[in-house]
Amino acid sequence: MRSHWANCITNFDEDVDEFVADYFVEPSRRVLLVAAAGFDPRSRRIAQMLSTALGDRLSSLFIREERPAPSAALLEQADQNEAALRAIAPNCKVLKVEIFADDGAPVGGARIIKLLGENPIADDVTDVILDLSALSTGVGFPAARMLLEDCEAATNRAFHLMIVSNPELDDRISGVPCSRPSPVKGFSPPMEADGEHDLAQIWIPQLACGRMSALTQIGIAIGRCYKICPLLPFPSRNPRRADDLLSEYRGALVDEWEVDPRDVVYASEKNPLDCYRTLSTLKVRFDRTMDGTYEPRMVLSPVGSKVLAAGALMAAIEHGMAVQYLETESYSFVDSQAPQINTPDMTVHLILSGPIYSSYDETGRI
Incomplete structure (x- = not known):
């Protein structure tokens, strides 16, 4: 450890x-x-x-x-x-x-x-x-x-x-996702129940501007989840960034994923250790809560800020979490045409x- x-x-x-x-x-x-x-x-x-x-x-x-x-x-x-x-x-x-x-x-x-x-x-x-x-x-x-x-x-x-x-520059970079979600190389621990307990998957998608289509496809590939805990950047340089993302993803959060508001996860947009500590705490709590009842599996989908992704990387390595991802086929970057x-x-x-x-x-x- x-x-x-x-x-x-x-x-x-x-x-x-x-x-x-x-x-x-x-x-x-x-x-x-x-x-x-x-x-x-x-x-x-x-x-x-x-x-x-x-x-x-x-x-x-x-x-x-x-x-x-x-x-x-x-x-x-x-x-x-x-x-x-x-x-x-x-x-x-x-x-x-x-x-x-x-x-x-x-x-x-x-x-x-x-x-x-x-x-x-x-x-x-x-x-x-x-x-x-x-x-x-x-x-x-x-x-x-x-x-x-x-x-x-x-x-x-x-x-x-x-x-x-x-983050403001990230919002200007958009991509066309491919159609084949897959686990990231080296981050795909066994996803099946051990035979004694049913599998309980906890999916933690990182919400980011313009990534709804990618996350929707990833969610379909993951399948049935015990809980979905969206990860939002807060605190952030733009105080309304989390609110804007909640508004952008409202349909998915309410109608598709049926997220309980109490399951939304927040981590600092600036400090990757905050994300690492938060995900580590969630892992410990879920393991303790489900011990003897379910076989818990936490699945991360870092698709936005590299700072939050670094915290997710650390948690995935330390705790053996899966990382499900949708690769990008092509990018577009609004640069010289924008202020x-x-x-x-x-x-x-x-x-x-x-x-x-x-x-x-x-x-x-x-």
């Missing part, structure tokens, strides 16, 4: 810049950055920050997610971002990941695991950083699990998560493992 996760080292916004400048100044630090090289304008932020602090002590693996028939505008943006990342971090390699197989099956998770296995972490690397800012859930979650396990096996290596988040976004990016940094936690006891205290 990773008892330190409930209070793991976390930095926000300006503190992230200060941490990077202070922590990575040591000449002994050798860092591997794993990040996206797609169209998202946030792709460059973390790489630039680390390159400034580390110079030639930074090596990088940039993941280019390839989907069928991308728009010319997004393809051009992705090419520009890739070129910029190669200039920012010259000691890099770009891994192209085909998200769909020839028959349309989503296979991005399996392919990123294969590619990371073919590019093992060098022995002299002291810190591995996964930038989740612009990675899809189907690729980012399997990569995070594999890198975390590799770092935990090497006692002298730390594993970091970094995220550049901007400029005046809201600043939010930056989050977490250290999930490493020598710094070696003195923690089972309660998570030093």
Whole structure:
């Protein structure tokens, strides 16, 4: 068990810049950055920050997610971002990941695991950083699990998560979901009852702007649920964001999912630990309540904010939760045709493992 996760080292916004400048100044630090090289304008932020602090002590693996028939505008943006990342971090390699197989099956998770296995972490690397800012859930979650396990096996290596988040920008990115919901690679524990007790599934869909169609398909694929507990971002930078989402999803919440208002779950839009703690608490309570009566299975569907998704990732790894997801076939991004976004990016940094936690006891205290 990773008892330190409930209070793991976390930095926000300006503190992230200060941490990077202070922590990575040591000449002994050798860092591997794993990040996206797609169209998202946030792709460059973390790489630039680390390159400034580390110079030639930074090596990088940039993941280019390839989907069928991308728009010319997004393809051009992705090419520009890739070129910029190669200039920012010259000691890099770009891994192209085909998200769909020839028959349309989503296979991005399996392919990123294969590619990371073919590019093992060098022995002299002291810190591995996964930038989740612009990675899809189907690729980012399997990569995070594999890198975390590799770092935990090497006692002298730390594993970091970094995220550049901007909910207002997320609202401008929309996608066309594929028609085949599936569990995320590495996050599909057994979903059948043990024979002695009936199965009781608890589905926790993360509500996000414009994702109703995807969540509806995921819900149908999951099947009968004992409870559905929608996850909403609150507190959030926009105080009305949760209300707006409740209004957008009203039909699904009331007519399709029949959600009891008392089952709505809230987690901070800024702090992934709040989401992790909330989901962990729910898991413990459901297990205790259903012990001896039902076989509980919690299923997560993180489709929105990467900050909330990071908390869901931690809970899924720690407690063996399933993650059901619907991959995106194509994206559209309202950028130059819309007014400029005046809201600043939010930056989050977490250290999930490493020598710094070696003195923690089972309660998570030093």
